[in-house]
Amino acid sequence: MIAKLTGTLDTICDGFLILDVNGVGYRVFCSNRTLSVVGQKGGACGLFIETQVREDHIHLFGFADNAEKEWFSILTAVQGVGAKVALAILSALSPNELGVALATSDSKAFTKANGVGPKLASRLITELKGKSPTSLDSMSISSSVSGAFVQSAGVVEEAISALTNLGYGRSEAGIVVGSVYQSDENINVSDLIRLSLKEIGKKNG
Numbered sequence: 138m139i140a141k142l143t144g145t146l147d148t149i150c151d152g153f154l155i156l157d158v159n160g161v162g163y164r165v166f167c168s169n170r171t172l173s174v175v176g177q178k179g180g181a182c183g184l185f186i187e188t189q190v191r192e193d194h195i196h197l198f199g200f201a202d203n204a205e206k207e208w209f210s211i212l213t214a215v216q217g218v219g220a221k222v223a224l225a226i227l228s229a230l231s232p233n234e235l236g237v238a239l240a241t242s243d244s245k246a247f248t249k250a251n252g253v254g255p256k257l258a259s260r261l262i263t264e265l266k267g268k269s270p271t272s273l274d275s276m277s278i279s280s281s282v283s284g285a286f287v288q289s290a291g292v293v294e295e296a297i298s299a300l301t302n303l304g305y306g307r308s309e310a311g312i313v314v315g316s317v318y319q320s321d322e323n324i325n326v327s328d329l330i331r332l333s334l335k336e337i338g339k340k341n342g
Contacts, residue, residue, distance in 0.1 A: 139197060143183040146176055152224070154199070156182055165199035166220070169228035174201050189220065196220065204232040215264050217257055225250040234308055239265055241297065241311035293318055296329040305337065313337055 142165070144158035153166045154175060165184060167175075175182050184199035185206040198220060200206040205227055212223040229250040230238060238246040239262065247258035293314055300310035313333045318324060324332070 243307035
């Protein structure tokens, strides 16, 4: 099986690219996230590869990093999630955002992806709860958010609820609130909300 390809970026199309490896052009299906970071046509390009072999085809799926590749395998293990839907999810949510969406049970975050409705989003939350890639980078934020819930579920949950009531997504709120809480675990709810809003303002500014 092909696990990684390195070559020259020949073409970028909608949903896939063609990678020239020593004169052989490989069509590799990718998320929009990966397509946005692979570089320019004619430049060097390396991708982690997931190979799917079926009776009627062999498809290659490429990923900019190993965390995204691992998430692809995890997502496609869920009933109703094929390769196309998995790539749509990875186009809508980064590996870190996926971890936070699961840590905060934010099914709405998954509906940002094409082909994912409320029913499938709820199934994803249920079946993937507690699962994540072995990559430390992809686990770091979701772990800190989970830790925050364990240590002070009431304070953190109240702050996240306040931010979601203001119109922010639960995943976005979870990331920011978890980060602020980790920096000061004795913080009260009012200050946690205030500082979280300040952090969101910095990111959106």
